[in-house]
Amino acid sequence: MSIWNPEYETMPRHRLEEIQLQRLKWTLNWVYERVDWYRKKFDSIGFKPSHLRSLEDVRNLPFTTKHDLREGYPFSLFAVPLEQVVRIHSSSGTTGKPVVVGYTRGDLNTWAELVARIATAAGVQRGDVCQISFGYGLFTGGFGLHYGLERIGATVVPVSAGQSERQIQIMKDFGSTVLVCTPSYALHLAEVAEQMEVSKEDLNLRVGMFGAEPWSEGMRKEIEDRLGLQATDNYGLTEVMGPGVAGECRERNGMHINEDHFLVEVIDPETLEPVEPGEVGELVFTTLTKEAFPVIRFRTRDLTRLIPEPCACGRTFMRMEKVRGRTDDMIIVRGVNIFPSQVEAALVEIEGVEPHFQIIVDRKAHLDELEVMVEMNEKFVTDSMKKLVQFQKEVEAKLAQKLGIRAKVTLVEPRTIERTAGKAKRVIDKRQL
Amino acid sequence: MPVKQISVFLENKSGRLYDLAKVLGDNQINMIALTVAETGDYGVVRIIADKAEKAVQVLKDNGFTVSETDVIGVVVPDRPGGLASVLEVLKGNNLNIEYLYCFAGPTKDTAIDIMRIEDVTKAEDIIRRSGFEVLEKIDTID
Known part of the structure; x- marks a missing residue:
């Protein structure tokens, strides 16, 4: 079972925590010096980046909410001038102003690396033909997976979403081995294939990388039965980076969080205090390496639990279970x-x-x-x-x-x-x- | 004076039409004609009733969503070509019908056509001048 970056992905926890602390310090200095909003927020509680001594000290910092990020529309929370931003993505902006996020060249490099990791964990390798049926555009799904899969050296087919019959035709003619889309679209494609009398034996699918919406184990089994592939889950969100924050390995028992780039906390959404290890709570992320759009203690509103036990795959990064709900009334x-x-x-x-x-x-x-x-x-x-x-x-x-x-x-x-x-x-x- | 039609907005839920008929019945209101225009989820029930004003009040009091509509009631001969004879007049005058329904008239050889036309006054006038009887109200049929 191959691991994209064994040096980091299998790093002993104590070593990982050293790196996290070092990177957290860097991030706090970075935002304090470059983003007015964070500086004012830190100043208001008398916090200086130099006060940070341990990873636990992150708890002294204020949370960042989606509302805060939206208030910064479009670019005021960027930590670099626009000429250093080489890509912009955005949340769907469904509740008003969207959250606009930027990426430096370095950020894009990291993003591709992290997607390469989760894709490798899902079983994708060089030689695979990857059909990306996520929408390409401001949505992070399409482009995010695209560059990560290219990084692996897989053959990327950027079909984008929609035109389901054409999707099946391409899948069949190009011999796509990997399907990347939302799980519900995967099932829809299975149905279209059946209508077109294309059986799973006519297709060459091997691995599915599905994300961007909640799905169940029952759905996983159904997708696998109908498309003849191994369906894997991954997790990401625009505000933190996009896809590549976490992904399942072939154990398929939780998604490994790329902890060398994201510091994860799980809090009780009522008391805002950390929950006991392994308990369900709200995921909170702090980016550790992002240059253009770092976030400090971003409240995702996603409820899940972390799996503290080590994973059989050898990766030392903590796993998160599927998101099981929201702390607000958002639906996907x-x-x-x-x-x-x-x-x-x-x-x-x-x-x-x-x-x-x-x-x-x-x-x-x-x-x-x-x-x-x-x-x-x-x-x-x-x-x-x-x-x-x-x-x-x-x-x-x-x-x-x-x-x-x-x-x-x-x-x-x-x-x-x-x-x-x-x-x-x-x-x-x-x-x- | 056009005829008053009672239009009721109803969700397509089982028992809802019964509720409406029951309320009218309990209040001694007789329906002379009733027709339903529906989509899958909701519909409009169009009613010609005796005591139209009372019917509107009673329905509103019972939580129904009611509006009153002016429609034209025309007496036509109850024979093949009867409806066509009045439609010919409308066609000749470029009057467009939004909807129409018919029922048997007061005597054996007549029928009544209820028509919804945008410009009611003009239409009534034209139909009357073409020799058709246009009803003022339809609560006296026995």
């Missing part, structure tokens, strides 16, 4: 982050609907479907079906514009969506994740 639909607050923001702009709504997420034929039930305003009820359907289409268009993905709108009678005294139940997730 077809790889896109959706917050109920966005739906609300879209609806208040439309005359004729009440801001009472319910979001229903379901998975049909392996694709996520988003439905928004919207209460009609009494005054806008008409006898004309044409106008109602037109109205429904307007609401759909507005939501698509705000959310970045299509949602089916169902108009419902006024006062029929349940009102609750406390937190409204805005989301019903019927997916079996």
Whole structure:
């Protein structure tokens, strides 16, 4: 079982912690000197980078939230001038302003290295034909995997997302051995292949690298059965870097976090104190080597646990389990982050609907479907079906514009969506994740 | 004076149409005609009732989403070509029908067409001048 960078990936823990401390010091100095926002924040609690003595001291630092990063839109949290930034990516910006992230040449080099590691851990090697069916664009998925797989020396086929029949054709004709996409899209492709009467024996798939949305063990088995590959999970987020933060090895029991580049903490989202080792909590990341867009104690809102026991694969990096939930009400639909607050923001702009709504997420034929039930305003009820359907289409268009993905709108009678005294139940997730 | 149609927005949920019929029945309101226009998830129930005003009030009081619509009620001969004869008039005057439904008229050889046309007054006028009887209200049919 091969390891991309054995020197680091199998490093003894004590040695790793020395490197982490050294890099953490570098990062704190870097942001203190270069990013006003961090300097002000450190100053406000009387913290100087020189105060850091141990890794545990990181707990004295303030957290950074998605809200903070968004406030910096577009470039004010960059730690280098724009002329040193050679690439920009961005979060989907589904809740308002997106988080814009930059990469120096050095950052891109690191990124490719880390993706090469997780791809190698997943079983990809030189000689593989890697079909990347993640979208290419501001989304980090496509480009992130692209350069990491090139780094390995694999043959990259940058198909990007969509055009499923063409995907199958290429998969068959090019003999793709690795499929990179969201797990739900993998299942959708399996279905399209069946419709095209292309069996898994007609394909040459060997490894799947799936990420960017939650999925279950049941789904893993189904993908494997239908596409005839080994399905692996990986984890990353735009704010921290993109894909390559963590990935599964062939043990497929948790994802190794690239700890020489990211310091991970797990906190209780209520008390903000660290949880006991192995307990479930919210993941918090501090980047250790990023130049253009370092983050200090970034609260991911992702809930999971770390696996403290050593892994049979020989890597010493800590593993994280699959993300099992969120501390906020964000849902991920077809790889896109959706917050109920966005739906609300879209609806208040439309005359004729009440801001009472319910979001229903379901998975049909392996694709996520988003439905928004919207209460009609009494005054806008008409006898004309044409106008109602037109109205429904307007609401759909507005939501698509705000959310970045299509949602089916169902108009419902006024006062029929349940009102609750406390937190409204805005989301019903019927997916079996 | 056009005929008042009651339009009710209903979700496509089992028992919802029953609720509506029950409320009207309990309040001694008789429906002369009822038609449903539907999409998969919701629909509009269009009703011609005796005591239209009372019907609207009762439905609103019971939480239904109601609007009133002016429609044209035309008496047409109940024979082959009866509907076509009135449509010919509309066609000749470039009047477009949004929707239409028919039911048997007060006498054996007549039928009533309910038509929704944007410019109600103009349409009524034209139809009447072409020799058709246009109804003022439809709560007197026995």
